[in-house]
Amino acid sequence: MDYEKNVDNNMNKIKTYREQILNNIKKFISNILCDKYNFEFLLYGSYSTGLSIEISDIDILIKFAIKNKSKNSEINSQQNIENILSLLEKNLEPNKEKLYISQINPIYTASVPVLKIECILKEIIPENIQRELSETYLFNFENEILKLNLDFTFHEVSDIKTVESIPSQEILSYIKDKINLYPNIRPNLLVLKRYMQITKLNSSFHGGLSSYSLFLLLYSLYKQIYGKNEINNAEYLGRELFNFFSFYGNLDFEINCIDAKSDSPIYPLNNIHKNNILLVDPITGLNVAKSTFKIEHIKYAFNNAVMIINNFFYKKMNTLKVNEDYKILEQLFNPIFNYNNIFIPDEAL
Numbered sequence: 001m002d003y004e005k006n007v008d009n010n011m012n013k014i015k016t017y018r019e020q021i022l023n024n025i026k027k028f029i030s031n032i033l034c035d036k037y038n039f040e041f042l043l044y045g046s047y048s049t050g051l052s053i054e055i056s057d058i059d060i061l062i063k064f065a066i067k068n069k070s071k072n073s074e075i076n077s078q079q080n081i082e083n084i085l086s087l088l089e090k091n092l093e094p095n096k097e098k099l100y101i102s103q104i105n106p107i108y109t110a111s112v113p114v115l116k117i118e119c120i121l122k123e124i125i126p127e128n129i130q131r132e133l134s135e136t137y138l139f140n141f142e143n144e145i146l147k148l149n150l151d152f153t154f155h156e157v158s159d160i161k162t163v164e165s166i167p168s169q170e171i172l173s174y175i176k177d178k179i180n181l182y183p184n185i186r187p188n189l190l191v192l193k194r195y196m197q198i199t200k201l202n203s204s205f206h207g208g209l210s211s212y213s214l215f216l217l218l219y220s221l222y223k224q225i226y227g228k229n230e231i232n233n234a235e236y237l238g239r240e241l242f243n244f245f246s247f248y249g250n251l252d253f254e255i256n257c258i259d260a261k262s263d264s265p266i267y268p269l270n271n272i273h274k275n276n277i278l279l280v281d282p283i284t285g286l287n288v289a290k291s292t293f294k295i296e297h298i299k300y301a302f303n304n305a306v307m308i309i310n311n312f313f314y315k316k317m318n319t320l321k322v323n324e325d326y327k328i329l330e331q332l333f334n335p336i337f338n339y340n341n342i343f344i345p346d347e348a349l
Helices: 002-033 078-093 127-136 169-183 184-197 211-226 234-249 295-319 325-333
Strands: 037-044 058-065 101-107 114-119 147-156 256-259 266-268 278-280
Touching: 002 037, 002 058, 002 078, 002 127, 002 147, 002 184, 002 295, 037 169, 058 169, 078 114, 078 147, 078 266, 127 278, 169 184, 169 211, 184 211, 184 234, 184 278, 184 295, 211 234, 211 256, 211 266, 234 325
Parallel strands: 058 147, 256 278
Antiparallel strands: 037 058, 101 114, 114 147, 256 266
């Protein structure tokens, strides 16, 4: 909860400057596209769900329709999206300095083509704010909190006024709904996102787990344990985090499926599946974790977290002076911890 509060404070301090950069780039893109396209910008992802940490990207969907297009012509969305990517890259590149852009990286080969833009916040965040942030932010301060990554994806429609189902917007509503059901998801997910970022396992592009994958894993475990009962007890946060690391650190992903839509979302299959992790998107039905291949690294990171937590509470138990303190801990963490049989590897001591 302290970490959640710290993240929220930091995000509030940098929000104005992040949005200033974003709005300037959106305005620039609008000027590029307005002659040929009708379009609108739609935010999605962790920035829209309130699940951002300081290093989180901002995800923007550009919903577009080509102006004066023949009604009989076929929509070749892939080609049209590639044309927009090329157009934006060509026009943004000479204006990088003016827009505080350090890198532009269009990825044409992704299953969903994306324009990745990295921006530098150092020049626009006042020095006193930077000093305040550096006092509460650990690790690589300047390269993390003073950078902003924007991911632009694209969705073509025949008419911009058409109301249609867009997966990213449905996912946005889905996540908000589940956090209302299980409010404890938010603080635990923020900790998980930071932990995965520190272990460099937070990018599905590089074989790790995306933020959405982490959310589905956490939510599925909550649903498996609590069903449809609303849980909002801060006393259980530590137990729930430990459960996550312990359960998924020992789960055989090759013979199990995780499907949040099922009444029992984590279940064994009849045979070994070909995917590294079978994590079903409740909106699209696709495998969210199909690009995640660092399974052993991820399980090692989860089990290492279990070791750290065990060691922490083992030391706590040795320093308790009052029996009442022991009873409180025992009440909170049983049956998670068996205090008479805590395994602490030698290297952890």
